[in-house]
Amino acid sequence: MTFEAIHNYYEHLVFRKIAEAAAVEDANFLEDVACVALNHLPPRYVRQSIDLLFYMSSDEYAEMLRRVDEAVENAIAFVQAHRKRQGKG
Template sequence: MNISDDIHNYYEKLVIEYFALSKFDEKYDDDFIADLFCVVLNQLPTRYIRHEVDMAFYLPASERFEMESKVKKAVSKAVEFMKSHRATS
């Protein structure tokens, strides 16, 4: 077993999905997105999993909604932080 391949933070998947839906790749360059991804994840709790199917099957809809809400809030804060940080650099 290679732990780095088998275990990951479920919030990473949610953030990637949100970035794709928001079309961040059309709005920002790769460096900005990579930094933004880190800033967002540092605001969120960790939720480690081995298999996506486990989360899909066992995660109640209310908890999924709460996790997605946390992602949206973290992204919003991170975008503002990144934009203000770039403006002052």
Template structure:
């Protein structure tokens, strides 16, 4: 994940390729589970994932099993709850922002296509 970019790190050992944020997979799974739209709209999925991940603390690991093996059931539940809450808030945020942007675009388009009314015109000069 972290280093899946073009190889600029030729001097690093290959073992570091497995470094990733533990929440990445959890967030993507939660989005797919809760949002039908995310299964068809990859831009929506990516936007929601970014917003959700930015709401969560980074937990960088090499192997998911390392993280889950050393956590108590309470800690695992807390991580699941944090993930669900972050994803729900992110879906709401992205959807709301899209609706606001679409409304603004429609308003702008409407103002460009409607003829000006007399009340919109400038008052006549007193001369």
């Protein structure tokens, strides 16, 4: 038995949003942002992304995107502030 196909759908959305929103190339910073953002979103586990999209209304999908935008923006601010307090940026 293998579970390799199972993943949290929010991961894809968060990673894509970070790539669009982050103006830095520091891998550690981006990974920290991803972790903070994902920890503030509910898990949505799927085997295939199309499974989720098929059963979701356009309003529900828009709400997911709004939540991702907010989580990533807050995570960027949080990680930046944390690094400043530690003298890393």
